[in-house]
Structure formats: structure tokens, C-alpha cells
Amino acid sequence: MINKLEDSTIRNIANVGSDVLSHKQLIELLESSGIEVNLQVSSKADRIYHSLKYRQNRDGCGNNVINFVQKVISPRRFDDELEFEKARAKFNEKLLFEGYEINSSGAVSRVTKASTISEAKERSQKIKQKIKGYNTHTEIVRFCEEEWLRENYFHAILEITKCIADKLRNMSGYTSDGSELVDECFGLGKDKKPMLAFNMLLTPSEESEHKGFANFLKGFFSMYRNPKAHNPKIFEDTQIDEMAESLIVASIIYRRLDKTFKTGLK
Secondary structure, three states: OOOOOOOOHHHHHHHHHHHOHHHHHHHHHHOOOOOOOOOOOOOOOHHHHHHHHHHHHHHHOOOHHHHHHHHHHHHHHOOOHHHHHHHHHHHHHHHHHEEEEEEEOEEEOOOOOOOOOHHHHHHHHHHHHHHHHHHHHHHHHHHHHHHOOOHHHHHHHHHHHHHHHHHHHHHHHOOOOOOHHHHHHHOEEEEEOOOEEEEOOOOOHHHHHHHHHHHHHHHHHHHHHHHHOOOOOOOOOOOHHHHHHHHHHHHHHHHHHHEEEEEEOO
16 A cells, blocks of 8 residues: 655645646546546646545545556657656656655656655656667667665666676577577587577678677676675675666667577577
């Protein structure tokens, strides 16, 4: 059960909702959330506020308020990712004061409460500010987002490396990990017949590119996974910069793996 939200939070939710919903849309979403629409007020913000407040008081909890927010921010409602992210950031700035945050799939999860306006704004945007202009791979984000939203960057980086390893295992059928897995997947051997490749390996340049990517993968696992896996958490100074860096590097790798194919040689 979700505890009752502060009146000020409901008002803020209403204000944000009024910016992204038409009158028709807000009525449809309130009704589909099981919330009686207050028709005695005319402005969109007031209509949302009084409808949500009445339902919360009747329920004695904030479940239906959060349910309404999830319907409003559902990615399916947005044609443009930028508009979705702007709306998500606005809602998150308000929900963080209650200890909730919306992830990239539109689901609401519990996080540490924000205590100041600046903290709420920073937490809703800081990762995106670090990687502004770079399109992170959706599968990478899916793996690490729960830890990311909880600001558990230590485990978020671990999840990012697991995502790459899982991709390799799913593509190859091997069950190993780390450098061993990379060698099994991309090792050329004397006969130059790897399990996986992203080019035809017909020229020295293509072979060099293939070997370089394999070494890049090994370096990724060594740099981002092994120290985090082997060192006690208390001695790790895992910061937001490392999280953003690993997101970008992993996205580069994942996109190359998206273009990789089974050679049929093994």
C-alpha cells in the first residue's frame, strides 16, 4: 500500500498533469484509473487535484493517485521520446519528495526521499546531463535502471556488465563469463574460425578490427566488473561519473553486438 501523499504533492502532480493532458485526456485517464471526475471546477489543474484528493481521502492511501500518474506517463501515450523524458522529469521532481520515481518504462518505484528542491531537480536529471547527446542503448538502461533510480551506482555498474555478458551468452550458447566468454565467442584460433563476427574477416584490416573489438570487450569486463566484484563495497568510491561512463561504453559495445552474427564455423 502507498501511503497518503501530501496535499502539496497532489497539487504539484495536478499542475504537471495539466501541462501534458487535454481536458478530454484527463477525464479519460481519471475514469480509467477508477477516480470520479470532479466537474465542479473548470481548470485542468483544479479538476485533477480535487479528483485525486477526494479519491485518496476515500481510500486512505495513495494507490490510485500513483496509478493515475503511471497512466499519464505511460510511454505509449507519447510519440516523441524527448517529450516523454521532459514529462517524466517534471513528475519525478515532485514525486521524489514522497520517495517515488518513474523509470523509463513509466513504472513508479520507491527511492530515497529528496529533501530539497535542488536535490529533486538534480536527481531527476543528473545521469541524463552526464550523457547528454548520447543515445544509450535501451537494453543497457533496462538492466541497470532499478539500481540507477535508487542511486546505488555500485550495483548499477555491475548490472551493466551483466547485460553485456548475457547478450554474449544468448548469442553464442556458451555459459562462461568474462574474458573466457569473449575468447570462446570471438577467438580466431589458428584456423580463423570464430563463433561470432561482425565482418567477413576477408582482409587483414577486418581481422584487426575483429581482434580489437575482442580486446575492447575484455578490457570492459576487467575495468568495470572485476574490481567491483572482487573488492569490498566499502572501499569502492563508485560515483555518478563512473556510472555515466560505463553506460556509454556498454552502449557502444551493445550496438556492435547488435550487428554481430553467428559464422556457422563452430
